[in-house]
Amino acid sequence: MDREDLEDAARRIRGHVRRTPVQVVDAGDDWLAGGGCLKLELLQHTGTFKPRGAFNRILAARERGELDPEVGIVVASGGNAGLANAFAAAAVGVPATVFVPTNASPTKLRRLQEYGATVVARGTEYAEAYDAAMEHLAGTGAIYCHAYDQPEICAGAGTLGLELMEQLDETGRGVDTVLVAVGGGGLMSGVATAVDGTARVVAVEPVTAPTLHEALSAGEPVDVSVSGVAADSLGARRIGSIAWEVARRTDVVGVLVDDSAILDARRRLWDRYRLVLEAGASAPVAALLSGAYRPADGERVAIVLCGANTDPADLAAPADPS
Structure with missing residues (x-):
């Protein structure tokens, strides 16, 4: 899979998918020092990037x-x-x-x-x-149609990355780092291919489903045990072969977050932005809130919010005083 595959996919699916918006992080939000933006892919058809x-x-x-x-x-x-x-x-x-x-x-x-x-x-x-x-x-x-490990599936997911780069170029914001959630790795592989040479990808996954982390430790994809609050969307037992190849080729950085950080991030996104996300899609924000990933001073960060298929009934929380 290369950039040409992504461009072919973008041509093929044009008119079938939504161009999802980018939201600038509020200046007063202390969880992303230096600012950043949210790619609101949860607004895609069916509620995810898929x-x-x-x-x-x-x-x-x-x-x-x-x-x-x-x-x-x-x-x-x-x-x-x-x-x-x-x-x-x-x-x-x-x-x-x-x-x-x-x-x-x-x-x-x-x-x-x-x-x-x-x-x-x-x-x-x-x-x-x-x-x-x-x-x-x-x-x-x-x-x-594989959930995450076919070239056409990954290339389609990568059109999100092409779109994000276009949108950031249009606003003159630019980006150094893109944070994405990882299950089987289809989204990560597509986005990493799209931004290769311009930005790096930080892949965030739950400690209870560490497919990429364990592959990086072992030097090859391996089976992992799967559990936790994000298992319904990030519950692959093994990183995809395409994702593994792309992660090594583009030097993807992997970080882990626990269930409490994921749920805290999900509540924060609701409290501050009224965004209803499924647990797995909150993982990139969890990495920032928990300190699992700490941007350098001046680092321009984009966070992909990739899914919203959840029951919002458990999001009730005291109103944010700010």
């Missing part, structure tokens, strides 16, 4: 004549990739079958059904849903 990759994968398959309109696509997903692919499949006019773990978010399951997908629950982790999807795929001839 439709970028889903549309790129499905439309590219159709261009090559590989997409059977009667069979459609298959995906294994804890929720967000399933939502995105179900949405994209419906927009293109083909069926979608989505395999999910049994602990998938009820909020996401309801929306999958609203998009008309056939939903099949298997196992308690993404890996088990993936195995079941592979068994189903073998006899159907469907197009498989």
Whole structure:
């Protein structure tokens, strides 16, 4: 995957996805000294960045004549990739079958059904849903849309990075560092490819699902145990092969945050900005609030807020006095 792949993806999905806004961090917010900005990808169709990759994968398959309109696509997903692919499949006019773990978010399951997908629950982790999807795929001839480890999926996600750089150039702000959440690494790999040579990527993941951290420690992708508040969106058991290659090639920096920091960040984003994020999408802000990542003086930081598929009922908190 290279920048040309991202530019092809941007051309292909134009008109199918939203150009999401960038919000400048309030000057009085002390959690990001020197200022910064938030890329509000939670406002994307289906509430996450995932439709970028889903549309790129499905439309590219159709261009090559590989997409059977009667069979459609298959995906294994804890929720967000399933939502995105179900949405994209419906927009293109083909069926979608989505395999999910049994602990998938009820909020996401309801929306999958609203998009008309056939939903099949298997196992308690993404890996088990993936195995079941592979068994189903073998006899159907469907197009498989991986949640995070296919070139077209990653390139589609990378269009977010191209878009962010364009928006920052338009405002004259510039950026030195982009913080992104990591599960399987599709978003990280796409963004790192987009900003390579201009900015670096800091990849933030939960201590309870450290796929990239353990791969960096071992020198290769390895399986990890998965748990914690962000497992429904950052619950991959192993970093994707594309993400691993890109992380090494572009010198991605990895940091870990715990569940309490993630939940604190989620509440802060609600209190200060009235942004409703799922736990995993709050991880980059958690890295800043907890000190897991400390920007240097004058470092220009952009934070990707990549998902909003959550139940907002537990966000109630005392009003911020400021």
